[in-house]
Amino acid sequence: MPAIGDSDAFRDDRRVLTQHHAAITLIQPRLTSPARSRLRWLDLACGRGQIIGSFREAFSDEVRARIDYVAYDIDQHFVRETAKAAEALRLGSVEGVVGDLAVLDSIMPPDWVLDYITFTNTAHEISPITLVHAILGAFSRLSNAGLFYAYDMETLDKPELGAISWTREEIDRIVQATLKALGSTYQPEASRVPHTTTSGWSIVVEAAHIGVDRDEIRERRQYVIGILRREIDSVLRSRLGRCSSALQSLTISGVSTAEEESIKLKYLYEFWALTRSLEASE
């Protein structure tokens, strides 16, 4: 979902990223369950279809044929490219939806209920409030046994203008605040995914534990958005304070190590992204 100009969708079929492998592993038992003949999978912010790149190796023809795949992105070229790649994999069905994540629930046909929703490598590219819209939209479209899986980097190796990456703790806070505002007592926990030079977070939410039906989620949407707006504002302001403090420290004391020399630029990117986001929310 390229809401920021610096982002770039990635596709390399020879390489399976950890998060995509996790997405496949999570759904594998459901796909091969004798009790299930079809599974509707919504790939939010599908980009160029990296997540389906390894489908051929991951699933047999028979299992792939059980997947009803929906590619969703704001970029119609991406949707077209991903849908084309999905069709080549002989999936059960392939649909493409072009739209903003903020209007996810309203843009999709009313009768669509999804068994599996993936949301990978995107949270940093969208505005914080769009993130909440996307989460709520996903929750309101999950089937009773549906699964929501999200993953993103905690920090970006290559900074992107306007990108706000989230830590595991912050995502925990956002998701749990969302569920609480919905009236749920369910408290899923995000986990940290260590990589060589950075780390990511991932979270899995099972619809069965939310305990709030889809219509109720829609009814409470505005209320939840109001609560989450304040919650996120608090998170961002706190982070902006620390970012400013770090920049101020470097301004006054200077840079001493190579790590500080390179982090300086990231702080400046972060400062801009946070300022931009907070100004937009006012």
Added chain:
Amino acid sequence: MRIFLAHTSKDVELAVALSSELTFGGHEVVDPFAVRWGEPGLSEISRAIRSADLVVTILSGGNANVLYELGLAVGSDRPVVIAAASPEDVPFDAASVPFAVLTGNARDDASEIARHIGTIPTVPSRLRALTGTAEENLRTVAHDSSALASLRPGDLERLLVAFLGSQDFDVQLPGSRLDEGYDFAVVAPATHARLLVEVKSYREHSRVSVEAVRRLAEAAQGRDAAGGLMISTSQYSPAAMAFAASNRVVLMTLEEVLEAQAHDRIRGLATRSEVGQPQAEPSAPPVLLELTRAAAYETLRRLGGGDTAAELIADSVASYVDLSWHDPEVVALSREESKWRRYINQVAVRHWLYSLREPAGDEAARSRQHPGEQGAGSRFQHSGPASSLAPAIERARTLMVDTMVARGAPRDDAEDAAQDAVERMVRDPNRFAERLANVDAEAAYFTTVAFNAYLIRLRTERRRRERELRAGPALAESALAENLGLARPGIGQDAIVELARDAGLTPRQMEYLLAVLNENRSVSDVAAAASSSPQAVQAVLRRAVHRLRIHLESADEADVVP
């Protein structure tokens, strides 16, 4: 310091400029281009690196030789300064090493690298087996980089957990084995306030960066902890320290944790939530204080101070800087090393001179004083921590006397003038500190001060004689008692003691004077009792008489003022 300079032929201009600057600064520079290569050359390079006190690596274009030398330096635990045009040229594992950005201007780059070198203390290492208690092992690790290097991942954290646990802290380990942004937490028993603790096992010459501190601050906030406590085997970057001061994080080195008062400090932080509040009195960065201590120590040693006294005064200079850190002018001076060193030299000399005036009383200082450093035989008595600086005073005095005698002054007069000069310096340290701190001007300055004192003495003497001529032979030069006016009726020992104190006589002067005047002992007897020479005793008595006379005369003058 012996400095190995790793560079490519492309950077020869910078290498020459840096070499020149470092050599001028008193360092010995080893250039790999001067070491023969080939099979034996490799071992020569290796030996040169291992024997160096510090290795400067100029990284440009990923040259294999330079990276090899960097690897050797890191592997042999030599302190390293890396210079490169961009931090991206620096290997990931060396990202926390002191780093100078190259601009392409050889002269500027050389100065910048030299500045970084100046901030790196070199500490000899020693290897000891880790077989003791957690505290003993931590002390070994804190002082021995090879012992630190021998630890397995997580060992240092385990040692700290055991140590802090033994200090009555409630230590909590995180539930997950994944990186939670902290290693463990300590909880204050009384309030249950929690500090998240992150341990950094860096090479001692590395610096913990602002980013690491920021991550801990975020972890602490995310878990509603009272704050963060970072413990590192290395120092922290200035930016890291500045950030920590206002972001609920306390930075400590391993050595600081082992200090007795550290436990109270950690406990206090956890209970009072002191962390995170902007400090009412900002503290100077520890790195700067180390630099300050080293510069002051160097100055005091140059002036002839003993090791212990120089250390004590260097400590007091560092404390002074720490207390003055709220002063923007002091902070501004610290931004330029040459200015800072000049300032520290002045402060050090001023503290030294002040310490000469201090009465004995610093028990801690005295107990730490090495007996061999007592100024035995010195012409001055110093009771403060600077007593071992007596050699410096003697050196200055000798210089003054010799110079004045060489220019025709009588030796006695020259000696008295030299003493006056030194006493003037001691009485007014601020006035003299600046010039004394400048090593180039030191000799000329001492001479000038002595001649001024000599002229003052001559003028005083002339006035005295003029008064004598007017007043008659009231003060005869031959008899000591008459000379001093002590033969007046009613003047006993107490009066003499009181008078001597008023005149500012030293304990030794007073002791000799009373021995001669009240006990009627000869100069030879006094000398034998004091294990000194009769000449030295006479000199002390002569100065005592001189001071008393000046005092009496000034008192007489004051008496006649309406």
